[in-house]
Every structure is written in C-alpha cells, then in structure tokens.
Amino acid sequence: MSEVKKKLGLPAKMGIGFGLGILLGLILQATGWDPATVKPFGDVFIRLIRMIVVPLVFVSLVSGAASMGNLGKLGRISVKTLAYYLISTGIAVFIGLMIANIFQPGAGLNLATEGLKAKEVTPPGVINTLLNIIPLNPFEALASANLLQTIFFAIFFGFSLSALGEKAAPLTKIFDAANAVMIKITAAVMQYAPYGVCALIAYTVGSSGVHVLLPLIKLIVLMYVAAVIQICVVYLPLIRGVAGINLKTYLRVMAQPLLIAFSTCSSAAALPANLTATEKIGVPREISSFTIPLGTTINMDGAALYLGLAAMFVAQVYGIELSLSSQASILLMAILASIGSVGVPSSALVVMTMVFTQVDLPMEGIALVAGVDRILDMARTTLNVMGDSTAALVVAKSEGELGEPELEAEIVS
Template sequence: MSNKKKLGLPTKMAIGMIAGVIAGIIIQSANLNVSAYIKPFGDLFIRLIRMVVVPLVFASLVTGAASMGDAKKLGSVATKAIVWMFGTSAFATGVGLILANFFKPGLGLSLSTEGLKAKEVVPPNVVDTLLNIVPMNPMEAFSTGNLLQIIFFAMFFGFALSAIGEKGRPLLHIFEMLSETMIKLTGIVMAYAPIGVFALITVTVSQNGLNALLPLVKLIALVYFACVLQILLVYFVAVKFIAKKSFKEYLKGITEPILVAFTTCSSAAALAVNLKASLRLGASKNVASFTIPLGNTINMDGAALYLGIAALFVAQVFGIDLTMGEQLSILLMSILASIGSVGVPSSALVVMTMVFTSVGLPIEGVALVAGIDRILDMARTTINVMGDSTTALVVSKFEGELGATNFDLKTD
C-alpha cells in the first residue's frame, strides 16, 4: 500500500510559480495573445484573498486589544511595535540611498522621457494625515477598505470592550470565534492559491519581456540586492539574536506568506497566512493579532527601501545632483508617505510621486519605472511581509511572551 506524502501548499505554490514563469516565457516568445484568458484566474485569487482581509483585521485587532486587559499593556505593545517598525523603515531607506549613491543605477542611462506623463499627487500635510486616521464613519471605512481607519476603530473598540469587564465577555467570545472563522476561511481560499499564482506569474512574465527589462536591469538588480541586505542585516539578525530562532526555522515558517506576497504583490493578501505563520513561530497571539494587521498598513520597509533607490535613480537619469539635506528629506518622506499606503499592488507609485514632489524631482520619472513596477513590487512586498512577521516575534520577545516554534500548531 502506497503511503506517499502529500505536497504541502508552499510546494504547490512554488510549482505554480515555476510553471507560470515557463508559460510566460513561451507566450512572450511566441507572441501569443492569451493574457486576457489567463488573467481572470489571477484576479479571482486576489479578490478571494482580499475578501477576508477587512473582517480578519477587525476581528483580530478587537480580540488582541481586548485580550490585553488594560491600556498600559496595549500602550506597551503599540509603542514597541511602532518604534521598531519606524526604525527598520529608516534603516531600509538608508540602505537604498547608500547603494544608489555607490552603484549609481541611473548614471549614463539614456531613456527617452518624451510623451511620458505621471499624475501629480499633492502630499497631504501632517495635520490632515493624522486626522484622516480617525474615521468619521466606521462603516464607510469598512466599505472602502481603509485599513488604517479600521485599525484605529478596532483598537478603541477592543479597549472599550475590555473596559466593561465581564459584561463584555460574550461579545469578546464572538469576536474570537469570528477571527478563527476568518482564518479558517482563508485556509479554504488558499487551496486555490497554486492556480492563482500560476496565472499571476504567467501574465507578469509574458507582459514584461527582456526588451522591457534590459535597459533597467541594473535598477532591478540593485533593488533585489538591497532587499537581500535588509533581510540579512535586519530580519535575520533580529530573529537570531532577539527572538533566538534559527534562520532555518524562520524561513520554513514564513515560506507560505513569502510566496503569497511575492506572487500577488499584495501584503494585504498575505496578512492571514502571515498571522498564522507568526503564531507557529512562537509569537504571542495577543501581540501577533495586533502587530501583523498594524504592520500591514504602516510597516512598509520594502516601499521605503525602494523609494530611496528610485529617487536617486531618477535624479541620475535627469542629471540632478541631490544634496545630503535633500537625501535626508527623501528618507523622512519615504517613511511618512508610506504610512497608510494600503498593502495593494503598485501603491508605491503614488507614494513615489509624493516623495519626488517634496524634493523637486520630475514627476515624469515615475513613468520611467512604472513599466517594471510589477517586477520590483514582488521584491518590496516580500520585504514588507517579512518585516511584519519579524515585528511580531521581536515585540513578543520584548513582552516576555515569545513561545517555542510549533509548525503543527492549529491556528484555526
């Protein structure tokens, strides 16, 4: 009797990704016009996975905030998480700026900007940015998927639920069940992931042939190299020396969210599987339920890193010398502008426009990199997701609640 081990979901997704690359190359080489038939299968996967994001974020945050018991505990977790997130984002931007200054990816590159246009975005002032975090109508925030406003409301709702004591226990239990149900629903949706991944990668590869990539290969290589440095110098160091986990178990634990992030270019799509992965790696449920959704909205290490490189790349293409003060402005704007950029594909292009405007770079520069944004988005979204899981582990450790790794842990 055969007792063959079934393929796990990460393996199936990896097979789908490889098959998608091969199919994309064949389609692009043969100049076949079949993307319109394949793309809906990828779009369906994105819609399915995003379907669970809002209720999962709300239920998880309410449960996490209410379970902490008091404002002091909630404030401690929130402060540690936000300080860590901002610190890693600043480091990521710095890495991008240093590498771009050293390797100069845009120097000597003659790219035509004729006919290129990018929609100008006026950066909101600090007061408006802060006020926009508070929803005037929570139901509107739910309907539009404004995660930052949902997070704000969920935190206050959870704290109020905790404050009413035993009277609130039945409602808290309902939210706990809702959170578990949404995680279970995510697991059901993820069964479709290999097909969705295949379709997304096939379309991406078939639409981005070598002719489009070759002129900008130095930029692409530099962004990916910078992402590798961020992983080695920040995440692996934090996991090894703060969380006391081995690199091997960490990578094994986050394989699934990494694959979802890389193939969908959506950190929101990876949120549910990232939460489950962090719990299996030993993160506290209360901490992970709070930091993963929060990080999904404000912890954009990949976007911050990319913005630093992209700004200097465009400056070099246009022959503009940026002073040290202007580069520091880029660093600060990259961190601030990425806050609230919802984890959806290509949101960095909008943020990039804000950063370019702040230091006087031509807006047309955004259009220069727009053609390869999907390729770059795959790397920076992966970094965003890894940053969220690392934050959950680090904060759990700081709170004295980090447990042992358990890959057999049932999170649903």
C-alpha cells in the same frame, strides 16, 4: 500516491505553482499568446483574499484586544511597534541610497523622456492624515476596506468588551468563535493559492517583454540586491539574535506569506497567511493581531528602499547631482511620507511624489520606471511582509511573550 500528497504541504505546492507560472509565462511570451488569458485565474485568488482580509482583521483585533485587557500593555506594544517601523524604514532608505551611489544604475542611460507624464497626486496634510485614522462611520470603514480605521475601531471595541467583564462575556465568546471561523475560511481560500500564484506569475513573466526589461535591468538587479542586504542586515539578525528563532524554522513557516507577497505584490493579500504564520512561530494573538495589520498599513520598508534607489536613478538619468544634504532630505522625507500617506490610494505614488518634490526631481522620472514597476514591486512587497513579521517577533520577545514555534501541522491546513 496519497502519502506523497500528505507530505506535500501548501508552501511546497505554492513553490511548484510559482515555478510552473514562470514556465507558462515564458511559453506565452515565446508563442505570442496574450498573457491576459491566464490573469482571471490570478484575479480570483486576489478577490478571495480581499474578501477575507477586513473581517479577519476586525474579529482578530477585537478578540485580541478583549483578551489583552490592559491599556498600558497596548501603549507599550504600540510604541515599540512604531519605533521598529520607523527605524527599519530609515535603514531601508539608507541602503537604497548607498547601493545607488556605489553602482550608479542611471549613469550613462539615454532613456526617452518625451511625452512621459507622471500621474498627478495631491499629498495629504499631516492633520488630515491623523484625523482620518478615526472613522466617521465604522461600517463605511469596513465596507471600503480602510484598514487603519478598522484597526482603530476594532481596538476600541475590544477594550470596551474587556472593560465590561462578565457582562460582555457572551459577546466576547462570539468574537472568539468568529475568529476561529475566519481562520477556517482562510484555510479554505488558501487551498486555491498554488493556482492563483501560478496564474499571477505567468501573467507577470508573459507581460514583461525583454524590450521593457533590458534598459532598466541594472535597476532591477540592484533593487533585488538591496532587498537581500536589508534582509541580511536587519531582519535575519533580529529574528535569530533578538527573537532567538532558528532561521530555517522561520523561513519554513513564513514561506507561504512571502510567496503570496512576491506573486501578488499586495501586503493585504499576504496578511491572512502572515497572521497565521506569525502566530505559529510563537507570537501571541493579541500582539500579532495588532502589529501585523498595522504594519500592512504603515510599514513600507520595501517602498522606502526603492524610493532611495529610484530617486538616485532618476537624478542620474537626468544628470542631476544630488548632494549629501539632498540625500539626507530623501531619507527623512521617505520616512515621514511613509507615515503621512497612510490609508491613501496609490500611496507609493504619493510618497514618491512628495520625495521628488522635496529634492526638485522631475515628476516625469516616475514614469520612466513604470514599465518594470511590477517586477520591482514584487521585491518591495516581500520586504514589507517580512518586516511586519519581524516586528511582531521582536515586540513579542521584548514583552516576554514569545512562545515556542508550532511545527507539528501545516500553517494552513
């Protein structure tokens, strides 16, 4: 029995938890029990993850920046990372638009729109967005879990440590040790992951009744089809063809963060596991600790793909014809809005509002898909997390620093 336990790794346990969660959700739905009874067990997992995300990102980035010690290298990595995120986001929007044009998910649907009202949001200005990257108070940024401001300060702090050389060596060692401690804490938290995943999936399945899913089943199916296309057309060729990583190896190592992303609908929740898994595939810490947290903040491939699909869906429901120029506007606005909503609460809603306003789509259309948003968000978040790890691999390969995958031990043990 003990040998079986040793062979059963954490990703496998999470897979079992995922399957049991689906079964439990169906039982809850069939018996009429309130799915909220299992939700607290999932909330515990989310809270534990949120507890470690900010300190992990901070100490990892400081340690990585201090060891990098080359401002020119950071500049190259930054440009390559941002270029990748912009291009992959553009492709994602295009795929969403293409699928919607071909399969017409909203055509012929007669959904009740009376009384629907989308939550009002105010899109941020470009200048304020850029200024808000710089924290007025680094401790406030850490306390409020503002990842972008935390990244900015951590890189600044890390390079200052590097510039001081031997004088700052004791503090550098402290941050290296703190990074090791955070990895150990992450490992402990992840032992609860199978139970958290089980509870979260059970709540999602138990809450999503057939009456909610059926009218929008075509949209849901097409979202997942589009996500698979994005993976097969963009990520897998880059992972295998550019980075030279065996796909079986990649999927085996990345199973854990991808399962967390799918079940929690939170890129931040998957961030610790994504950092660990990406380094295990061969990406050095100074690259992964920059690209992964930055991607968690600004890379929105899944949301961008959904934007294209949702905009066309709403237009079709309301009988609005979107010209090629309008669809081109959606593509451009989705890319720009993804960057423009950095660090803004309810950023997905902000982005959708900006895009809908640009092409004169009714805001009530956003509320049409609210009932199944959780189901759609599972695919969106998984794409975002996979896109982050792919970016890290591509950037590391372009820098000539991609090492060999380490498969001797579990990702988090």
